[in-house]
Amino acid sequence: MGRQFITAMSLAVAGVLCASCCGVRVEDGRVKVPYRRSEDAIRRELLQYTPIGTSKEEVVTFIQNSLRCKDIDPAIRFKSWTRDGAGALVEVPPMTYLRVTLAVYPGGGYGLPVRVWAEWGFDDVNRLEELEVRKEIDAP
Numbered sequence: 298m299g300r301q302f303i304t305a306m307s308l309a310v311a312g313v314l315c316a317s318c319c320g321v322r323v324e325d326g327r328v329k330v331p332y333r334r335s336e337d338a339i340r341r342e343l344l345q346y347t348p349i350g351t352s353k354e355e356v357v358t359f360i361q362n363s364l365r366c367k368d369i370d371p372a373i374r375f376k377s378w379t380r381d382g383a384g385a386l387v388e389v390p391p392m393t394y395l396r397v398t399l400a401v402y403p404g405g406g407y408g409l410p411v412r413v414w415a416e417w418g419f420d421d422v423n424r425l426e427e428l429e430v431r432k433e434i435d436a437p
Contacts, residue, residue: 330355332400332413340430343415345376353393353423360397367398392426393419405434 298416330339346363347356360369366427381387412435418427 308368314405318335325365325437330399331363332402334433339415342426343430346427347417347425349428351425353395353417353419353425356395356417356419356425359384360362360395364397364399370396370398392421395419399430401435403422408436427437 330342332339334342347359352388359368379387394416396416399415401410401412402409405411411432413432414430416429416431417425419428420426
């Protein structure tokens with residue numbers, strides 16, 4: 298009995314360690330991203346499921362059916378301008394985005410909540426061009 302208990306505990310600890318270093322599938326089959334990790338680590342995790350070049354339709358399907366998140370907010374970046382290497386103004390085409398709140402947890406300064414969000418950006422043919430993850434303190 299003692300040996301079985303130790304074996305079971307060892308397996309449980311190994312499972313917890315594995316779950317803390319990679320995305321976790323929860324009971325409902327959705328991916329729960331370990332949101333207390335760094336922004337870059339969360340981004341790398343999400344890119345495993347939605348690599349650059351993925352169609353917008355596939356990203357939406359992943360978010361709606363497979364990702365555990367708080368809310369989804371479609372957005373559009375309007376036409377803007379930037380400077381190229383020679384200093385000339387260059388038009389930046391509009392880009393559509395999907396912003397998803399992954400988690401909100403206590404831990405910001407003065408007891409304020411921290412909001413973790415991911416933003417998938419798509420090019421003019423609706424292919425994933427960029428993925429940004431940010432943590433922000435929700436201030437009143």
